Amino acid sequence: MTLRDDPTWYRDAIFYEVYVRGFADSDNDGSGDLAGVIDHLDYLHWLGVDCIWLLPVLRSPQRDGGYDISDFYSIQPEYGSLDDMRRLLHEAHARGMRVICDLVVNHTSDQHPWFQEARSGPQSPKRDWYVWSDDPSRYGDARVIFVDTEHSNWSWDPVAGAYYWHRFFSHQPDLNYENPAVQEAMLDVVRFWLDLGLDGFRLDAVPYLFEAEGTNCENLPATHAYLKRIRAEVDAHYPGRVLLAEANQWPSDVAAYFGSGDECHMCFHFPLMPRMFMALRREERYPITEILAQTPEIPEGAQWALFLRNHDELTLEMVSDAERDYMYGEYARDPRMKLNLGIRRRLAPLLDNGRRQMELFYGLLLSLPGTPILYYGDEIGMGDNIYLGDRDGVRTPMQWSGDRNAGFSRSDFARLYLPPLMDPVYGFQACNVEQQQRSNSSPLQWLRRFIQIRKGRPVFGRGAFEVLGASNPSVFAFLRTLEDEVILCVNNLSRFPQPVELDLRRFDGRSPVELVGRVPFPRIGDLPYLLTLGPHGFYWFQLEPPA
Amino acid sequence: MTLPTDLRRLPGLERALHDYLPRQRWFAGAAPVATAELVATVWLRRRSPAAAVTVVDVTCTDGTAARYALLLGLRPASEPLPPAPAAALLELADAPAAPEWLVYDGLADPTILLDLLARTHPGQTVTGAGAAVRFAPAPGGGPGPAAPPQTARLLAADQSNSAATYDDRWFLKWFRRLWPGLNPELELPLLLLGNGFTALPRPVGSITLELADGPATLALIQTHLGTGSDGLALALTSLRDLFGDLREDADGELPLPVTVDQVLQGQGSSFEPHAAHLGHLTAALHLALARGGDDPATRARTGGVRELTAWASQTESMLAALLARGDPQLASLATHRSRMHAAIRAIGTLATAGQLIRVHGDYHLGQVLRTDNGWHVLDFEGEPARPMAERRQLASPLRDVAGMLRSFSYAAEVALRQQTTPADPAWRSLEPYGREWTRRCQRRFLDTYQDRVRGTGLLPDAPAAVAKLLTAFQLEKALYEVRYEVDHRPEWVTIPLNGIARICSPKAG
Missing domain, CATH: 3.90.1200.10 (Aminoglycoside phosphotransferase (APH), C-terminal lobe)
Known part of the structure; x- marks a missing residue:
């Protein structure tokens, strides 16, 4: 098998997010590693994954899950070596899969030699690689993001005798992108990994690269200009590699990270996800359709990255205060479930382990305009452990089987980086890959089937999107259209059965064929098209032209 | 086969209205029709499909009276009718001169609906027997559509008016019962838009009937907001969820x-x-x-x-x-x-x-x-x-x-x-x-x-x-x-x- 040579492959792809530490432990030291990922490439291929996104694997003191990089040129030792990375890329490519990796461009660890050198004295050549100040009131309009742990974006460094700027944890000083040397250094990092064969980056925290007084220090023009430089480098020397931007902003601001097709290839659509949960609980489509209506058109070739959950908390930064209170009330009844401005829980527990709700959500993820990103473990409905600190609750070991340590590692239990889930509902005895692969009716098999249906149809990744109105607020119907192919998706957000009448007259004469069983439905005529949906039910139809 | 200038001379029409009117959902009378008198006719088209705005004064056997505005469509009996509900057809069968012309509700005819729209931009006045019909773009409603709608169709009848849609972009609202004076449905949206309130369908054009006793709003064309759910549907969704929990x-x-x-x-x-x-x-x-x-x-x-x-x-x-x-x-x-x-x-x-x-x-x-x-x-x-x-x-x-x-x-x-x-x-x-x-x-x-x-x-x-x-x-x-x-x-x-x-x-x- 070889890689598709279409440079816009990412529009048809299924992404899968891997937390390397928690995925599979090949050397039984209690922590997952790259070799462990290689061991399970066949599983990911079987599931239908096209691109693996590795959470940070670069060397780091690991005070923030690896988002605190101390060396941009080597792999975290317990994860393996550069050779392991080369082997992973080779093995993935041989299966037709790609691999991208988290790259933190905004900041480094305070353990990074650059920072250590910078703090040593005002004359240090690296001093100007970070943002220093004697006055911690500068850039006062910038919000504090990790409100649970940080009180200011400035911290005092007694060694340097000055305050340094950090948008995230205080052990993560921001790089100074005003300095051309920093800009060049980061481009070198990008080239190094792409030369190694990596298929792209998930660019962490991109809105914050530059600062300017009197602004909120987010989405500044200079930041966009630098990202365009990275893109130009990719286009010139590494065609077919992808840049996926993490910009937790409103859709209109995020869209700017696509540039005019000359910045990032993909951006996460952050506000959509909390609104899907809101819509489900309210049994009405408007929280979703409203945010989609506010989502601007994006340049040709650009693509939204969609997700239901990820390795972070379910972020509620991009909702109103009232909506945030609502989400806390509905999905974080226990205060332990909250973190920063979000909810630290996995998909299955958020949906009360409701099988129909999860299927509906995956149905939406796979049919809304964008590229779906699955989070490891969510394909089998893994749970979380809210009694672990920070975001560790959603980063417990992957549950491969009912064996010791969930089949994740043969190390001593006490040596595991985190304990696997062992409760009767979500624990690895009840919920694991092996058992779900054996059962045709399992959530895993169900999801795989729908992934396969999507994969054969570029319309899902590339087609136009149009919401079909219906007076029933609980029904969310939309069209995906690519040239002659028309897919109709009809979703019931209510836990009760619902009827809906759709105005499909413009497809008069076409026959809806349901995509799972290829079941033909009555031909579309001049009258409103009546459908009935079961609780949380949904249909995907292909509207076939008359023979 | 020529059409009379005054529709009163079309044999059997007034008689047919006696049966036709009470079958219409928008008809307000509670008793059988005693008299139905055509008081005005304004021809909009005389070639097939012909169309005329007619004003009918109706008295019922209980003494109540009301004035209605009809848009009649006419086609020679040799031509097929547009696809329309049976209720749209006026039964002239018992009239001596029938069935030379088939008479039906003109709002059910897409050709006639599109004709109405075309006349509102830039606007024109058509004079007839006993009345004139004035077509006008809505003030501040902007120019006509860059690409004129290609399709039109009558929607299900409401209790007081009839509605049609143009390419699902615009709505036509035809007021069946005719009251003299400016209809607030045209007046208030214009006032509100002028005062900065925009959460409403925008008027695009209007059709006014000029009678001897003054003008009356006949119809209104406004933008389509897109399909949504009314407040009642959403309230019932909320209540269904509430009661559903409690029942369980x-x-x-x-x-x-x-x-x-x-x-x-x-x-x-x-x-x-x-x-x-x-x-x-x-x-x-x-x-x-x-x-x-x-x-x-x-x-x-x-x-x-x-x-x-x-x-x-x-x-x-x-x-x-x-x-x-x-x-x-x-x-x-x-x-x-x-x-x-x-x-x-x-x-x-x-x-x-x-x-x-x-x-x-x-x-x-x-x-x-x-x-x-x-x-x-x-x-x-x-x-x-x-x-x-x-x-x-x-x-x-x-x-x-x-x-x-x-x-x-x-x-x-x-x-x-x-x-x-x-x-x-x-x-x-x-x-x-x-x-x-x-x-x-x-x-x-x-x-x-x-x-x-x-x-x-x-x-x-x-x-x-x-x-x-x-x-x-x-x-x-x-x-x-x-x-x-x-x-x-x-x-x-x-x-x-x-x-x-x-x-x-x-x-x-």
Whole structure:
């Protein structure tokens, strides 16, 4: 098998997010590693994954899950070596899969030699690689993001005798992108990994690269200009590699990270996800359709990255205060479930382990305009452990089987980086890959089937999107259209059965064929098209032209 | 085969109208038609399909009279009819000259509908026998469409008017019953847009009939907001979820573990956020209406004793008329009689009625539409059964507010009736939740409304005065509902009667 040579492959792809530490432990030291990922490439291929996104694997003191990089040129030792990375890329490519990796461009660890050198004295050549100040009131309009742990974006460094700027944890000083040397250094990092064969980056925290007084220090023009430089480098020397931007902003601001097709290839659509949960609980489509209506058109070739959950908390930064209170009330009844401005829980527990709700959500993820990103473990409905600190609750070991340590590692239990889930509902005895692969009716098999249906149809990744109105607020119907192919998706957000009448007259004469069983439905005529949906039910139809 | 200039000379037409009119949903008469007289004909097209605007004066055998506007389509009998409901066809079969021409409802003919639209931009006037028809673009409605719509079709008939759509982008609203004067459905949206309120369908064009006794709005073309859900559908969704939870609990025969208040507090599908949005929307609507326009009939003024007394006496006489029916279904009205009298008279003692402004006039959850772009207000024509002069009168904005408050109560009662019947034991356990749902929505709606209008002078300053007016207007609305339900849906008359009971003794629930 070889890689598709279409440079816009990412529009048809299924992404899968891997937390390397928690995925599979090949050397039984209690922590997952790259070799462990290689061991399970066949599983990911079987599931239908096209691109693996590795959470940070670069060397780091690991005070923030690896988002605190101390060396941009080597792999975290317990994860393996550069050779392991080369082997992973080779093995993935041989299966037709790609691999991208988290790259933190905004900041480094305070353990990074650059920072250590910078703090040593005002004359240090690296001093100007970070943002220093004697006055911690500068850039006062910038919000504090990790409100649970940080009180200011400035911290005092007694060694340097000055305050340094950090948008995230205080052990993560921001790089100074005003300095051309920093800009060049980061481009070198990008080239190094792409030369190694990596298929792209998930660019962490991109809105914050530059600062300017009197602004909120987010989405500044200079930041966009630098990202365009990275893109130009990719286009010139590494065609077919992808840049996926993490910009937790409103859709209109995020869209700017696509540039005019000359910045990032993909951006996460952050506000959509909390609104899907809101819509489900309210049994009405408007929280979703409203945010989609506010989502601007994006340049040709650009693509939204969609997700239901990820390795972070379910972020509620991009909702109103009232909506945030609502989400806390509905999905974080226990205060332990909250973190920063979000909810630290996995998909299955958020949906009360409701099988129909999860299927509906995956149905939406796979049919809304964008590229779906699955989070490891969510394909089998893994749970979380809210009694672990920070975001560790959603980063417990992957549950491969009912064996010791969930089949994740043969190390001593006490040596595991985190304990696997062992409760009767979500624990690895009840919920694991092996058992779900054996059962045709399992959530895993169900999801795989729908992934396969999507994969054969570029319309899902590339087609136009149009919401079909219906007076029933609980029904969310939309069209995906690519040239002659028309897919109709009809979703019931209510836990009760619902009827809906759709105005499909413009497809008069076409026959809806349901995509799972290829079941033909009555031909579309001049009258409103009546459908009935079961609780949380949904249909995907292909509207076939008359023979 | 030539068509007469005056359609009265088309044999059998007036006769055919006798049968045709009572079959139409928009026909207001309750008794058989006694006479149907064509008083005006304006030909729009004389080639097939021909089309004429006709004005018909109808008297019924019970002595009631009304004037209707018809758009007749005519095709030679040799041609096929457009695809249209059978009800659209006028049966001229028994006429001697038939079947030379087939006569039908012109609104069912896409060719004629598109012809109407084409005439509104840039506008023209067509003169005929006894009348003229004036087509005009809406002032400020902008130029015509860059790409004119290609399709048109008649939608299902409404009770008072007929609607058609152009490419699902625009709506045509044809007012069936003809009242002399400017229709608020055209007037108020223009006024509101001018005053910065944009959450409504925009008028695009209008068709006016010029008769000897003055102009009358015949039809209106406005933008289509896109499909959405009206407030009632969303309220029922919220209530369905609430009652659904409770039924699941009640079926287990376990005592509900929490209080009514706690259940509503934690309701994930609460309607309260929507009620708050509607409170804002309604306040914005009223503040824009209060700014008025060039026409003196739209300028706000302060209401005083004269209006307060008039409102009180109108409500009193409605109550008296209902009591005089001696209907046993209305027995509970008599129980609350003295409290109602007190509540109605209470407004007579107020110093001021607050501002009198143009109001929506028929405001309830079915008149607000949620789309992907937020909430919108629909249907400014007021109550279609009233003459234009009455509908265009200044009134207290609290009348609209009272309408919405009653509507929350209606939604809860309707939802309850979807779940159960009064004879079912579940009724008694569910009802308090519906009442609490209503109370919370009403309070959120009212709180946000009052927050927004505070300090603008729209309402009387004294909270007690506002409360008294709201009580009186809710009673008036509820009495109106009683009259309607008793005549049309007697099984639902308990809804407004329960409402009256609660309005009269608010502490009870």
